[in-house]
Amino acid sequence: MSVQDVLSPFKAWKNLFRDPVTIADPINDRPGAARYRGFHQNDLDKCIGCGTCEEICQNGAIDMVAELKIEQAEGDSGLRPRIDYGRCCWCALCVDVCMTGSLTMSNAYTWVDADPEEFRFTPGVDKKDWDDAELGYHRPEGLHLTPMTRVEMQEMEPEERVANFDEIVCGYSVEEALVEADRCVSCGLCVATCPAHMAIPDYIAAIRDQDYEHGLELLYDTNPFSQVCGRVCTHKCEDACSVGHEGQPIAIRWLKRHITENVPREKYMDIIGGTADDTGKKIAIIGAGPAGLTTAFDLVKMGHNITVFEAQPGPGGMARYGIPEYRMPYDDLDHEVSIITEMGVDIRYNMRVGKDILMDQLRQDYDAVLLSIGLHVGRSTRIKGTEHKDVLKAVDLLRDITNGIKVKVPKKIVVIGGGNVAMDIARSMARLQKQKYGKVDLTVTALEDLQHFMADPEEVKEAGEEGIEILDARGPQEIVLTKGGRISGLRTWKVISIFDDQGRFSPSYDEADEMLHKANMVIEAIGQASDVALLGEELTEALDWNRGRLSVDAQGRTSQSWLWAAGDCVHGPDIIHAVADGHVVADSINAALNEQEETDAKD
Amino acid sequence: MPRIEKFDKLHHHASLQEFIDLAIEFEQVAHDFYTDLLPKISKHIRYIVNELIREEEAHIAKLQELAKRRDIEGALQSEIENMTVDRKFYDGIHLPELGENPDDQEILQYAMMREFIAMVQYSELAEKSPPGPVRDLFQFMANEEIKHKNDLEALYYQIIHSGGV
Numbered sequence: 001m002s003v004q005d006v007l008s009p010f011k012a013w014k015n016l017f018r019d020p021v022t023i024a025d026p027i028n029d030r031p032g033a034a035r036y037r038g039f040h041q042n043d044l045d046k047c048i049g050c051g052t053c054e055e056i057c058q059n060g061a062i063d064m065v066a067e068l069k070i071e072q073a074e075g076d077s078g079l080r081p082r083i084d085y086g087r088c089c090w091c092a093l094c095v096d097v098c099m100t101g102s103l104t105m106s107n108a109y110t111w112v113d114a115d116p117e118e119f120r121f122t123p124g125v126d127k128k129d130w131d132d133a134e135l136g137y138h139r140p141e142g143l144h145l146t147p148m149t150r151v152e153m154q155e156m157e158p159e160e161r162v163a164n165f166d167e168i169v170c171g172y173s174v175e176e177a178l179v180e181a182d183r184c185v186s187c188g189l190c191v192a193t194c195p196a197h198m199a200i201p202d203y204i205a206a207i208r209d210q211d212y213e214h215g216l217e218l219l220y221d222t223n224p225f226s227q228v229c230g231r232v233c234t235h236k237c238e239d240a241c242s243v244g245h246e247g248q249p250i251a252i253r254w255l256k257r258h259i260t261e262n263v264p265r266e267k268y269m270d271i272i273g274g275t276a277d278d279t280g281k282k283i284a285i286i287g288a289g290p291a292g293l294t295t296a297f298d299l300v301k302m303g304h305n306i307t308v309f310e311a312q313p314g315p316g317g318m319a320r321y322g323i324p325e326y327r328m329p330y331d332d333l334d335h336e337v338s339i340i341t342e343m344g345v346d347i348r349y350n351m352r353v354g355k356d357i358l359m360d361q362l363r364q365d366y367d368a369v370l371l372s373i374g375l376h377v378g379r380s381t382r383i384k385g386t387e388h389k390d391v392l393k394a395v396d397l398l399r400d401i402t403n404g405i406k407v408k409v410p411k412k413i414v415v416i417g418g419g420n421v422a423m424d425i426a427r428s429m430a431r432l433q434k435q436k437y438g439k440v441d442l443t444v445t446a447l448e449d450l451q452h453f454m455a456d457p458e459e460v461k462e463a464g465e466e467g468i469e470i471l472d473a474r475g476p477q478e479i480v481l482t483k484g485g486r487i488s489g490l491r492t493w494k495v496i497s498i499f500d501d502q503g504r505f506s507p508s509y510d511e512a513d514e515m516l517h518k519a520n521m522v523i524e525a526i527g528q529a530s531d532v533a534l535l536g537e538e539l540t541e542a543l544d545w546n547r548g549r550l551s552v553d554a555q556g557r558t559s560q561s562w563l564w565a566a567g568d569c570v571h572g573p574d575i576i577h578a579v580a581d582g583h584v585v586a587d588s589i590n591a592a593l594n595e596q597e598e599t600d601a602k603d
Numbered sequence: 604m605p606r607i608e609k610f611d612k613l614h615h616h617a618s619l620q621e622f623i624d625l626a627i628e629f630e631q632v633a634h635d636f637y638t639d640l641l642p643k644i645s646k647h648i649r650y651i652v653n654e655l656i657r658e659e660e661a662h663i664a665k666l667q668e669l670a671k672r673r674d675i676e677g678a679l680q681s682e683i684e685n686m687t688v689d690r691k692f693y694d695g696i697h698l699p700e701l702g703e704n705p706d707d708q709e710i711l712q713y714a715m716m717r718e719f720i721a722m723v724q725y726s727e728l729a730e731k732s733p734p735g736p737v738r739d740l741f742q743f744m745a746n747e748e749i750k751h752k753n754d755l756e757a758l759y760y761q762i763i764h765s766g767g768v
Contacts, residue, residue, distance in 0.1 A: 541646050
């Protein structure tokens with residue numbers, strides 16, 4: 001017997017410790033391979049009901065269905081995919097295209113049921129044995145059927161742009177727009193989020209088709225401020241974009257702008273214009289901002305006669321007097337408004353209602369009146385020293401700059417506020433400082449920390465790029481004056497926290513962390529209010545109010561049947577909300593006038 | 604009895620019931636002040652003053668409820684000796700003039716200031732009181748003022764610091 005023969009039993013025994021390669025009970029236990037494309041699973045916490053799975057399915061095996069337990073929300077359609085295993089071929093395209101990675105396939109592949117209806121089910125909702133299976137087919141990491149990175153918008157370099165008020169962004173080229181438009185999966189979640197419910201996937205498709213005129217038609221069907229919104233919209237639609245879950249959302253705002261830039265101006269009226277026969281009805285609108293002019297646009301199309309009373313010398317409301325020209329060029333705004341005036345809307349500038357004409361007069365002379373007066377009164381912190389002549393309000397300064405009034409430009413400026421108005425005035429004054437002194441010396445202090453700034457993050461980023469110092473979480477305490485009575489700066493305390501655990505406003509300070517921000521001028525940009533003095537005491541008393549704002553019904557009608565209200569003065573600051581408001585109010589006024597006409601005819 | 608006499612009595616010899624009555628009176632003064640203010644201000648900001656009135660009414664109701672509680676009934680009769688009370692408390696309820704036509708911010712600033720002063724004074728009273736129902740009463744009142752001040756601060760932030768466009 002050789003040594004080899006002696007050791008051989010041990011060689012066999014060592015296999016006792018190896019995992020078996022065979023299945024112990026192959027009749028009952030036959031798991032699929034680790035990456036087998038078996039029955040579907042859907043993580044309901046991740047699914048947003050975008051419907052791309054339904055869209056891509058080549059067999060029509062998926063239907064998006066409403067589920068009782070799942071509510072529609074912003075960025076979630078509330079629908080979930082129901083899969084018909086009579087049609088499914090387990091190709092896994094639905095898994096590969098899923099925008100959130102919620103849809104996967106388990107390695108389970110056996111399912112016996114006498115009822116064929118059972119094989120049409122909603123994964124995640126209809127509980128199955130394989131719901132928690134870890135093995136199966138998942139979209140490989142890094143695999144995306146659409147590009148996840150958006151086409152970057154070209155813009156002027158900070159050093160170049162801070163010296164002037166020229167528009168910063170350059171706009172997409174046709175090639176860039178096509179690439180960006182191609183990323184859209186047309187899920188339509190953005191449509192529900194947009195207050196005006198713009199046909200976003202459709203106008204993006206028009207870019208893909210290179211049919212800009214159709215795109216423009218779609219834009220103006222819901223938004224007569226498309227050129228404005230293509231530049232300065234708050235673009236909440238992009239927050240709902242399904243692509244944004246694993247990548248950068250589609251640049252919806254820039255694509256909208258691209259369409260408006262690629263239709264010759266002389267064609268706009270042919271595409272958008274067109275009014276019904278004159279109804280003989282007269283409507284007065286107070287304020288030529290987005291809400292007022294959207295209402296005017298809709299009503300003039302219906303054949304009504306519209307007169308807009310505007311206190312300022314130009315149109316646009318806060319879109320003009322609150323947003324600087326480097327973000328919203330006046331030429332584009334004026335072109336937008338020129339379409340509305342060409343359709344027959346009469347805008348009377350420098351007409352302040354309450355002074356040049358009274359509300360009572362409008363009530364007598366017109367069949368309906370709309371109040372869309374915006375939020376043009378700046379708030380003040382009213383801390384010690386704010387009564388000083390060099391403590392100014394941002395909205396007043398922005399208005400003066402827009403109107404070409406020469407404003408005081410000191411060497412050192414402090415702005416109080418963390419919203420877009422604060423960024424707008426800071427960046428405007430920085431440009432004026434650059435022009436006057438060749439350098440920027442401006443500090444923005446805000447009560448909120450950066451995470452709670454109300455300004456768009458890109459505004460904050462661009463302000464920083466332009467040399468503006470941004471100090472967050474600083475609580476203003478006092479405007480400090482020199483012995484001679486001039487401003488020497490703003491004294492602040494560090495804000496340790498601004499909200500409590502429940503998200504309630506509850507600021508706490510670290511008084512030991514005190515700073516004096518040296519400045520010759522302090523600009524307050526903490527908030528705005530409406531100037532409702534134009535209503536007069538009697539009408540103010542007659543109207544219903546809702547926590548400081550005019551109370552309106554769902555159609556924007558006030559408690560006085562002849563008066564409607566819309567836009568920022570009712571629902572707070574946002575251009576696209578104001579546009580949406582304008583549509584609702586226009587329909588309501590039209591319906592009320594028709595109803596009145598029918599009543600008169602019967603009498 | 605005029606309020607000042609009642610107040611002075613606290614220095615020497617007062618029952619818990621008297622403290623509660625006086626606290627109710629202080630709240631009633633604030634309530635009356637806001638009620639008088641209501642017709643002087645524009646309708647669109649009247650909701651703020653209405654809320655302030657409701658809040659003062661709630662304070663009064665809570666105090667009245669407290670006074671009726673069986674578990675502190677005995678304590679209500681107990682007398683407190685040598686209680687030192689800072690007169691600032693009285694200053695706190697002597698409210699400064701708001702002017703003829705105050706705006707929403709002035710009203711809120713005023714109300715917050717009043718709540719703050721009341722809170723500080725109740726807290727000081729609690730600190731100076733011996734452990735027992737009287738201290739509990741003042742702490743209870745201080746807490747009420749703190750809660751109300753916090754509510755007003757949140758409202759102030761919501762209205763004034765709307766953040767801009």
